[in-house]
Amino acid sequence: MRTRTLVVRGVAGLVVLAVALLVVGQVFGQPILLSYVATGSMEPTMDAGDGFVAVPNAVAGSPSEGDVVVFDAQELHGGELTTHRIVEVTPDGYVTAGDxxxxxxQGGDEPPVTDEQIVAVAWQPGGEVVTIPHLGTAVMGVQGALESAYGTAASVLGVSTADSHGVGSVLVGLGVALFGVGILLDHAGVTRRETARSTSRENVYAFWGTVALVVFVIVALATAAMVVPAGTYEYEVAVTESPTDDPQILAPGETSELTRAVENAGYAPVVVVHETGSGLEAEPESQTLGPRSEDATTLSVSAPQETGEYTSHVGEYRYLAVLPPSLLVWLHGIHPLAAIAAVDLVLVGVVVGAVALLFGRGDFRIRSPGDHVALSTRLRRRLRRWR
Incomplete structure (x- = not known):
C-alpha cells in the first residue's frame, strides 16, 4: 500500500474522529476530548470557531487561576456550557472572564463558578491553550445548514421546531457516520490494479470484526458520558450555639434543607442516582431527566448534637436511560458497574441488530474505483445511481 494512500486515510480518519467527538460531546452535554468556542470572547487566545483539547474535570483535578475551563453557566448564554478563563479564586468560587x-x-448576573459546574479544563502545556483552528466553524456550519433544512421541512409538515437545535445535532451525528462510511468506501481498497492473483481476499472485511470496531467506539463514548459527569460532592455544616439563617450553620440537633440543582445538558435522557453520607438524605433518591432538562433534589441536613464543623458527601451517578429507571436503580444498588455494564450491553445489542438488519451478516466487500478515475467522473457515476 502506497504512502500517499496511508496519509489520505489517516487524515480522513482524524477528521471523522474529531467531528464525531465534538458531536457526541454536544449530544451528551459533556465535552469528550474536544470542544470549541462559538464566540470571540476568548480572543486572541481562541478565535470564534476554534477547537481545543478538553480534559475532563475528573482527570484534570481542581483548576487554578489562569486555567481556561468549560463550565455549566447559570446565567451566561442562557445557562449553557461556557468556555472562559479563571482570573481569581475566592472562598465563594471562581471568578471567570473571557480574554x-x-x-x-461575576460583574454581571453570573454567580461565582463552583467546582461542581466545571466539566472540563482546556489543555494548556506551557500555559498556552492548544487550539485547532476552524474545527468548530465546520461543525457549526453543517449544523446550521441542517437546522435550517429541518425548520423548512417542519414548517411544511406542520411539525414543531422547538427542538431544532437538538435535531440538528443528531443529524450532524448521522452525517459524521455517513461521511465515515464514505471515506471507508472511497479509500479502504487498493488504489492500483494488481497484475497477479492472490489467494487473499483483499478489500473484504469480516462482519464481526467490523461490528466489533463500531461497538467499541460507541460503548467507549457512552461509558465516558456516564462516568465523566459522575462524582462526589461535599457539603460542610457548622454546628454552633449561635445558628444563623444559613441552612449550613445549625444549632445542635437542628435540621435544615438544601436544594441541589440537577441538570442534563445533553440530548440523551439519563437516570440520576444520589447516594448520601452521614447527616444527609436526598429526596428523591433518583430521578429521570429528559434531553436538555433540569430538576432539583432536596437534601435534608441533620446536625449532630455536638458543636463543630462537619463534612457530608453526596455521590451522583448517571446512566443513559436505555432501560427502565427502576431497573437501573436496582442494578446501581448491586454496584454502579452493574448498571453501566447493563447499559453497554443494550447498546451492543442495538448496534449489532441494526447493522445485521441493514447490511445482513455477510462479510463487507469494499471496492475502490482507483485513482485513475477522475473525481468528477466518480461523482457523476454515483449521482446516476440515485436517479
Missing part, C-alpha cells in the same frame, strides 16, 4: 471581555462574568 476579550473588559469585565468578569
Amino acid at each position: 476579550a471581555n473588559p469585565f468578569t462574568d
Whole structure:
C-alpha cells in the first residue's frame, strides 16, 4: 500500500474522529476530548470557531487561576456550557472572564463558578491553550445548514421546531457516520490494479470484526458520558450555639434543607442516582431527566448534637436511560458497574441488530474505483445511481 494512500486515510480518519467527538460531546452535554468556542470572547487566545483539547474535570483535578475551563453557566448564554478563563479564586468560587471581555462574568448576573459546574479544563502545556483552528466553524456550519433544512421541512409538515437545535445535532451525528462510511468506501481498497492473483481476499472485511470496531467506539463514548459527569460532592455544616439563617450553620440537633440543582445538558435522557453520607438524605433518591432538562433534589441536613464543623458527601451517578429507571436503580444498588455494564450491553445489542438488519451478516466487500478515475467522473457515476 502506497504512502500517499496511508496519509489520505489517516487524515480522513482524524477528521471523522474529531467531528464525531465534538458531536457526541454536544449530544451528551459533556465535552469528550474536544470542544470549541462559538464566540470571540476568548480572543486572541481562541478565535470564534476554534477547537481545543478538553480534559475532563475528573482527570484534570481542581483548576487554578489562569486555567481556561468549560463550565455549566447559570446565567451566561442562557445557562449553557461556557468556555472562559479563571482570573481569581475566592472562598465563594471562581471568578471567570473571557480574554476579550473588559469585565468578569461575576460583574454581571453570573454567580461565582463552583467546582461542581466545571466539566472540563482546556489543555494548556506551557500555559498556552492548544487550539485547532476552524474545527468548530465546520461543525457549526453543517449544523446550521441542517437546522435550517429541518425548520423548512417542519414548517411544511406542520411539525414543531422547538427542538431544532437538538435535531440538528443528531443529524450532524448521522452525517459524521455517513461521511465515515464514505471515506471507508472511497479509500479502504487498493488504489492500483494488481497484475497477479492472490489467494487473499483483499478489500473484504469480516462482519464481526467490523461490528466489533463500531461497538467499541460507541460503548467507549457512552461509558465516558456516564462516568465523566459522575462524582462526589461535599457539603460542610457548622454546628454552633449561635445558628444563623444559613441552612449550613445549625444549632445542635437542628435540621435544615438544601436544594441541589440537577441538570442534563445533553440530548440523551439519563437516570440520576444520589447516594448520601452521614447527616444527609436526598429526596428523591433518583430521578429521570429528559434531553436538555433540569430538576432539583432536596437534601435534608441533620446536625449532630455536638458543636463543630462537619463534612457530608453526596455521590451522583448517571446512566443513559436505555432501560427502565427502576431497573437501573436496582442494578446501581448491586454496584454502579452493574448498571453501566447493563447499559453497554443494550447498546451492543442495538448496534449489532441494526447493522445485521441493514447490511445482513455477510462479510463487507469494499471496492475502490482507483485513482485513475477522475473525481468528477466518480461523482457523476454515483449521482446516476440515485436517479
